[in-house]
Amino acid sequence: MDKFVDEWLIIQTLGEGAYGEVKLLVHQVSGEAVAMKVVDLRKCKDAKECVTKEEKIHKLMMHPNIIRILGKREEPNTIYIFLEYASGGELFNKIEPDIGMYAGDAQKYMKQLLNGMEYLHSKGITHRDIKPENLLLDEHGNLKISDFGMATIFRLRGKQRLLDKKCGTLSYVAPEVLKQPYYAEPADLWSCGIVFVAMLAGELPWDEPTQECREYSQWMKDTCITQTPWSKLTNVAFSLARKMLTHEPKARPTLSQILQHPWMNIKFPDSASCDIDEPDNACEPNAKRQASIADYEGSHETPTVTSSQPAPRIANNIAPERLAILMQNREQVCFSQPTSNDDLIVNSQLHFTQSPLTQNNFQKLIKRMTRFFVKTSCEKTTMQLCKVLDQLCYNWNSDPSGVITISLMDAKRMQLVFKANILEMDGKMLVDFRLSKGCGLEFKRNFMKIKKSLQDIIC
Structure with missing residues (x-):
């Protein structure tokens, strides 16, 4: 040995x-x-x-x-x-700052993320630090949830408990986590929503989900539609983001409901075949922004x-x-x-x-x-x-x-x-x-x- x-x-x-x-x-x-x-x-x-x-x-x-x-x-x-x-590196490797990624790829990663989270929650486990840095890709480009340093058990033998520990990364954390106590599942779902926006827009919507943060305050008042990152999203993608990032935890959809959202079921062409300069109706508008991604080709994360x-x-x-x-x-x-x-x-x-x-x-x-x-x-x-x-x-x-x-x-x-x-x-x-x-x-x-x-x- x-x-x-x-x-x-x-x-x-x-x-x-x-x-x-x-x-x-x-x-x-x-x-x-x-x-x-x-x-x-x-x-x-x-x-x-x-x-x-x-x-x-x-x-x-x-x-x-x-x-x-x-x-x-x-x-x-x-x-x-x-x-x-996971030899494919972290998910943020695929996100170009201020641009994002091709919507078809974002859809694939969202489905895999939600499938992993659904399994986690079925085991009574919450992750509590979902963000692109903790989402890895294998050699085939499949998403893998990693780093369970902040994970905990929230349901045991059918009994669910409220959580009271402030943890996670501020830009991705749900607003109720900063107040406590909170339910595990909608808090994880919120973090998935921030990842969704980051993948499509290449930027985070706010520094923290509090009234003191101007961007979040505008989101709460519904006065930010024409500003980034929201202006980079199509109507269907914005609809999904709005549902996942609802301030009230009880009003957020379940993971299975998110998987049924129209955006999750759009038939996107393969990213390799999608014409960047002249995208057809099946391509999200942010596909136009993929040209500059070529600057990154050949190197890795x-x-x-x-x-x-x-x-x-x-x-x-x-x-x-x-x-x-x-x-x-x-x-x-x-x-x-x-x-x-x-x-x-x-x-x-x-x-x-x-x-x-x-x-x-x-x-x-x-x-x-x-x-x-x-x-x-x-x-x-x-x-x-x-x-x-x-x-x-x-x-x-x-x-x-x-x-x-x-x-x-x-x-x-x-x-x-x-x-x-x-x-x-x-x-x-x-x-x-x-x-x-x-x-x-x-x-x-x-x-x-x-x-x-x-x-x-x-x-």
Whole structure:
């Protein structure tokens, strides 16, 4: 077993959470991949209790639209949770900021999301943090609900209880959650409604569902029809959004009723065959906006966890001696895929190794749209990137392995943290960005600013 474990590789960090990191594991022989959630029990006194609850709830579920949990093993200060690897990345990978996605794709993802939520609720479980960052895609493009850190049981043996914990992400949370107590099912449904709007419009309707928020106040007064994001929706899509985002929880439709809504049953043509410039009547108007999505083709996105590490300190420029050390200590990062998943869950110490990135292994990377190749060396690329970050007035810091962490306040005055890693692959340099904390749409907006500023060195 020890020899077998030695054949597993840590391929890349998929994301960070409040208690640790999520890493991609690949077996050198079989090429099988799993995601491993590494929980550092020393980071928080209630970490073990929270993770144990999450694992027990997650084990109750088996559905094609829910990420499978494969097992768990414990060490004195660490818990490893093994999960199904969703190589398609996060749903926000498919959403272009301020534009959205093709309506036919949005319909497919909504059906899969609602099917997964219907199964969850049938088990008496509520997710409480539905958002594009927690919705992953498998290699076939099928949606998978992930991250059950805020999930809880609201119905047991036919008895339903009201919930009173404020949790979730403010832009996606239902208004009653901020007041308590609240019913689980309509609160989850509200979050699905925000995801629906984000997919079609490429933006969120409000920062928080309170009267103090101008956008939400206008929604309540029905005076926002001509403003974004609502002006981007067709009448049928707006009708569905209005029903899902009804302020009064009891007035919201059930998940099964939403699936019967006319918008959910429109026959959209395949996105590949839908003419962007001259859409026919079956295409939603937002299909016209898909032309600019081509700018993202060829690159891909990463799953991350709901919460994340504190913001890094400010660092202005890389001194020559610091840059030399950074280049010398830069880790060789490998990208390939775990044999039987059960063999990972052993009582002996896990041993992981790393190997260089190759063209063949590159194909197994998680899909993300926030990476590009450059024509410059690692050192020059690092200097150019840091110069651009200074010009954009972003706070940034680098670790000994060369990973640059960028921290800022986004357009909604929320903290946004993302990371850049410069990797060598078959003699070429790859600049790879991934979200660490914050809104996926805001992350992509800022990524595009950086990419535009580096246009001279991009292949």
